[in-house]
Amino acid sequence: MKHDFSIPQLGEAKIPSPIRLDDADGDGKADYVTDDQRILFSLDTKDENGHRVAVGDETLELAGPRQNIYFNPTHVHAAIATCGGICPGLNNVIRAVVRCLWYRYGVRRITGVPFGYQGLLATSKFPFIELNPEIVDDIQEKGGTILGSARGGGDKTEEIVDTLERMNINMLFTIGGDGTLRGAYDIAQEVKNRGLKIAVVGIPKTIDNDLAYIQTSFGFNTAVSMAVPVVRGAHVEAKNAINGVGLVKVMGRESGFIAVHTSLAQSDVNFCLIPESPFDLDGPCGLLANLKKRLEARGHAVILVAEGAGQDLMPQTGEKDASGNRRYSDIGMFLQDKIKDYFKKQDMVVNIKYIDPSYIVRSAPANSYDSIYCARLGANAVHAAMAGKTEVLVSMMHDCFINMPIREAVSHRNRVDVRSALWRDVLENTRQPMVMKN
Secondary structure: OOOOOOOOEOOOOOEEOOOOOEOOOOOOOOEOOOOOOEEEOOOOEEEEOOEEEEOOOOEEEEOOOOOEEOOOHHHOEEEEEEEOOOOOOHHHHHHHHHHHHHHHHOOOEEEEEOOHHHHHOOOOOOOOEEOOOOOOOOHHHOOOOOOOOEOOOOOOHHHHHHHHHHOOOOEEEEEEOHHHHHHHHHHHHHHHHOOOOOEEEEEEOOOOOOEOOOOOOOOHHHHHHHHHHHHHHHHHHHHOOOOEEEEEEEOOOOOOHHHHHHHHHOOOOOEEEOOOOOOOOOOOOOHHHHHHHHHHHHOEEEEEEEOOOOHHHOOOOOOEOOOOOEOOOOHHHHHHHHHHHHHHHOOOOOEEEEEOOHHHHHOOOOOHHHHHHHHHHHHHHHHHHHOOEOOEEEEEEOOEEEEEEHHHHOOOEOOOOOOOHHHHHHHHHHOOOOOOOO
């Protein structure tokens, strides 16, 4: 599949940047980044006359400050919106964006949008929030977002652009996941149709780590570090009971990355259940029969399940949330009931301890890794916007910060490849059957 990694530009960047860096005069300062500095999209290689050469020639633009910028900083009115569910690191990103705009570029008009896209609707009753370095000084120590976050509203594109135009906002930073970024792309298209010069820049936030071509979403590392002690506690509970079963549910609607990485970080998991690997409950190869074998052999077990796993086994809710996402049935409660019923029929005593730490995990402040990541994401988002780039998000690939077109990032979801080394390592760690289907 061929990709288009070109980044739309509002116009030619002609204004010298107020950030003073090395422009090849050898003064020892860090360098500016140019648009022709790129990295390979794929690291796959092939042999050609005894030499390893790249298989593909597709490249991604490096993120960072440009020597010339598009916007005059004194004319900039920037807005920041956090959308969807909360996630560790939101406040860190807000702080980084505000500080880079203020200290590096001299921008003095920065507006915080309350409750995501809903705050940009004409019907919003929530006041906008003036942002400056003093207001964001210590917000990185807290979970959540000082702006508030909400789902929905992103489909009211014309109304949102009306607000941007009315407020003379020419730079919009949207922090959110798949739905938020789809909304940002649509907003950018409406901006283009009206002939407006508004940069729309996304900062990918999805605790499930499910955006295409994104190495890691911010907050994911914190989510795993928060889930690990929960699993450890479930293991202690299970091991100290007769046929104890520790059952833990974590987030992961369509992608089981949190469950997968937590299983690797905490080797006490015996069954890792994810949406990408369907399983049966009953039958000789099903989960319940394998759980019985585990209890007979070891006397305890830990099951870690992603919220989107096993949805085919339960009645569907038929409901959707404000973002249009299907509301899932509760796989944790479902498994708890099915395990109880199964072992009752087997005349076998079990003690189940069910833990759902989802909201504790996502409301935590960012850990050190995510704090660093968020600081750099926020700054690079500002550099992209000031250079006049739009319909773009900032992320990391191959350990390099890159500018990625939003249209590519939302083209499909990133999911756990059950044929990959990652899933193989999980199977080796848990020692669960490769397939639990009859």
